[in-house]
Amino acid sequence: MNAPAETRTVDLKEGQSRYFNREMSWLAFNRRVLEEAANPAHPLLERLRFLSISGSNLDEFFSVRVAGLKEQQLEGLEERSYDGQTPAQQLERISEEADALIAEQQQTWLVLADLLGQSGVEVVGAADLDESEREWLRTFLSEQILPVLTPQAVDPSHPFPFVPNLGYALVFAMVDSADKEPVSEVLMIPPSVPRFLQLPGTQTRFISIDAAIAAHLDVLFPGFELVAAGAFRVLRDTDIEIEEDAEDLVRTFRSAIKQRRRGRVIRLEFTSGTPLDLENLVREGVGAEHALIAENSGVIGIADLQQLVDVEGHAALRFATYKPRFPERVKEHDGDCFAAIRDKDFVVHHPYESFDVVVAFLRQAASDPDVVAIKQTLYRAGKQSAIIDALVAAAEAGKSVTAVVELKARFDEEQNLFWASRLERAGVQVVYGFTQWKTHAKVSMVVKREGGSFRTYCHFGTGNYHPTTARFYTDLSFFTASKRAARDAAKLFNFISGYVRPKGLELLVMSPVSLREKLNAWIDAEIANAKAGKPAAIWAKMNSLVDPRIIEKLYEASEAGVKIELIIRGICCLRPGIAGLSSNIRVKSIVGRFLEHSRIWCFANGARLPHGKARLFISSADWMPRNLDRRVEVAVPLENSTVHAQVLEQVMVANLIDNQQSWLLDGSSGQYRRVAGDKKPFNLHTYFMTNPSLSGRGQSLEGRKVPKLKLEQGG
Incomplete structure (x- = not known):
């Protein structure tokens, strides 16, 4: 797409695009993974794990991204990337950078092999x-x-x-x-x-x-x-x-x-x-x-x-074994997930809090005679899935069970076909969604008969219903019995199963229905506040930022005075810190023991962050064209005060102040530099492994104070 005409002096060097190249940004991410293999703060076998991950990442990159560019080149297509490069130009740069990366992998292996040999593991x-x-x-x-x-x-x-x-x-x-x-x-x-x-x-x-x-x-x-x-x-x-x-x-x-x-x-x-x-x-x-x-x-x-x-x-x-906590709030209700949710909305922070609570939610639904229906999206469920077992048990118990199985989940297509077949044999109504769009939303809803009427319980997640990856991906699970959430979730499933386009959504924001427009509106509101002299800021955490229209809107917000803090683990095509373009934007990436996977968006809404008035959302979507235009995604506002405080003042602030696993993006060169540890060390993974969450801790932990995190920079 063509970038809008610039209206101010922009400090870009000759030949520089307003965007970083997507493929080169991904390679920069994999270099950060490789750097962890050289990090002496990690145990040796964990360093070797980072090295092997960098290798498998690169294999997938060639088999998918490079393959697509190669096909374009062979077919003579000259469609340019957002930063203006042809497929041939990108392939040339990729080949050079990937070869350098592979050479570094080999050198890292020689170093690790020697150290491992000294520690008793020899090749x-x-x-x-x-x-x-x-x-x-x-x-x-x-x-x-x-x-x-x-x-x-x-x-x-x-x-x-x-x-x-x-x-x-x-x-x-x-x-x-x-x-x-x-x-x-x-x-x-x-x-x-x-x-x-x-x-x-x-x-x-x-x-x-x-x-x-x-x-x-x-x-x-x-x-x-x-x-x-x-x-x-x-x-x-x-x-x-x-x-x-x-x-x-x-x-x-x-x-x-x-x-x-x-x-x-x-x-x-x-x-x-x-x-x-x-x-x-x-x-x-x-x-x-x-x-x-x-x-x-x-x-x-x-x-x-x-x-x-x-x-x-x-x-x-290796890293010391970590056993995730089971939410105390559920324990206080004798393990009854529905009683806990009915009492109050809460968030479960994986992997620090166990994914078992999500499995328990569905298992209890399967065995509860008052549960009449379960609806569930499945994008990646893993090879040994307790989630599938629970859905099968529910169907065999005579409940109405609907499963949206996404066949287009890359590299999980065959496994998902297997699960779909098993679910259908058990009597589950299996829906495959849209041919042209992937269903990427993470939603589960359970309809239960209570006191002569029905109540719907919902789970919304930022990650997949995958018990294995939930042990090392950081994600959020939000449980609620909100009637608005229930009505909107029902519309979501009807959209997927019957193409009934949702109208009058009360709580959820959905793509490809309205998510892009809402994002623009929320950013515009911050721009208006900045121009009116009110506090204006955006904090956002995601895996990738690629969409050029959203990037341009963030550039506009930056130069209007909105302070923007972005925590982007992987690909980032936005150039931060460029005078006249993005002077108020900072981008950091966190790579460590756990894979940062949650998507969290926060808009100051006229108050200085962090603040209870802020608009706060969790989502399944990154800010990429595919997520906003070609996938079924959901963003969920967090309105309960305790949940809001946990996600904003605990999770987001911890991500912003981490100085042990963080990298800052240089907007001019595209290089990342590790954050200097000159201040008091703070490792967000260690923090969450050793402190209870706010919304899930329960009464038994009320006397144990959760340390108040202080943000010294940002909006």
């Missing part, structure tokens, strides 16, 4: 094995590994084997000892074979699978002589495109998931030193004529280091 080569380890490894390979492997010659009668996305393989040039004929061999390493084999003994020692195989080629290829060898890894386009007029959405997705395995090769990685003739063999064999080609001097597939993170023992090399 060794074949030459480092003692006699007993060599005997064990030869036997283990012969009996446990080699039967799973299938070496394949490549010649006119043996076509090159198919290599799936993330596929890892070894390639060899060999000579038959009998007739001296050259042979090319490819050896796929199936996902079922671990990348690292743990050696027996009292010490924790590993050897990589490729090093183990290289030391035993005589077992795998008897009668052949090795000439040269290498290894490679394939990244493919994994995006799924669905036609809007698909007649059978389930059948279409099942077919698309199968086709995804054979997506275009986007990136092909080789170990450095792989001979050119073997590289050419692989390139032609996997059809990588248009792929990005890279050589790697270390571990290919850095994400596979996760296996070492999960090694048994070595508790001192």
Whole structure:
């Protein structure tokens, strides 16, 4: 889109756009993740976990974002990004930055491997094995590994084997000892074979699978002589495109998931030193004529280091185990979620407070004879889902159960198809929502018969109904028995299931119905207050800020005098702190033990923040075009005074004053710098792990004062 004409002097250097490039901003985020692998404040295995996460993040980036740009380039599309770059220009910059990032990953691994070795977790080569380890490894390979492997010659009668996305393989040039004929061999390493084999003994020692195989080629290829060898890894386009007029959405997705395995090769990685003739063999064999080609001097597939993170023992090399609290407010009602909600709205702050309360809410609904109906959205539910079990139990108990299962949840499509099938077999009414929009809202509603009438209880979340990720994603769960919330939630589900466009919403704000317009109106109200000389400020926390129209509105607010504090974990296309453009905007990112995932928006509303008069919302939506225009999302105002205080004065202030896990964005360079710890150290994750929440703490904790957080900067 075209940016509106500038009406004031803007301090941008020649050639700089009003926006940062989305892809480069994402790479900057992944660099922050990688930086945590070098953070000495973290235990060693946790540093290794950050390294492996940076690897899996980058894999997904290539398979989705780079794949999309590559398709545009090959189709000759010249559609420019918001910052004015063509697909070809972006791919060139991405390749350069990603290669630098991968080089840093390898250097980080060398450092961590040395430190881990000193701490009792070693990765060794074949030459480092003692006699007993060599005997064990030869036997283990012969009996446990080699039967799973299938070496394949490549010649006119043996076509090159198919290599799936993330596929890892070894390639060899060999000579038959009998007739001296050259042979090319490819050896796929199936996902079922671990990348690292743990050696027996009292010490924790590993050897990589490729090093183990290289030391035993005589077992795998008897009668052949090795000439040269290498290894490679394939990244493919994994995006799924669905036609809007698909007649059978389930059948279409099942077919698309199968086709995804054979997506275009986007990136092909080789170990450095792989001979050119073997590289050419692989390139032609996997059809990588248009792929990005890279050589790697270390571990290919850095994400596979996760296996070492999960090694048994070595508790001192991990974060101390944290057990989340179960909300005291629910305990005080003998565990009865409905009684607690009926008594007062409350917020549960995950992962500090257990996701078990959400599961308990649905389990109690399933077993309560007075519950007549449950409606539930499901975007990502995980592989072992107590939520699904509860919905199945409710349906089997004869209750009316509706589940909105989103088939377009990337990389969870197959799992969601499985859940949908199980739910339907149990008698649940499964709805797949809109073909053109994803249903991303996190809403659950339970209708219960009470005293001759019905009362509806609602749960609204910023995160998924996923018990596993809820242990390390920071999110908010809001429980309420508000009649307005109930009526609006019913309209939301009718919109999804019957295309009945919601009218007269009393509490909720919904996209793509009205969320963009409301956001603009709330920002405009702050602009008007600033011009009238009243306190004007915006605090917002989210995962990504990309939408150019919202960015322009924030620029306008900034230059009108609105103080804006943004906490954006990942992508940020807005340039903060630029004179004449965004002089009143600060952007920080928090990366630490837990993944910051909650979306919280606050508008000062004429009072100096933090203040009880502020407009405060939690939401499932980031400020991206897809969330505002192409997804079903919900924003929920928090009006209860205790809930309002918890989210604004506790959660948001803690995020703003954290100086142990925070990074500040430089609006000119696009670089992030770690916040200097020159003030009194404050780690928001540690704070929430050691202090009760406000709205969920209950009477039993009333005597235990929650420390008052003081904000020294911002609006």
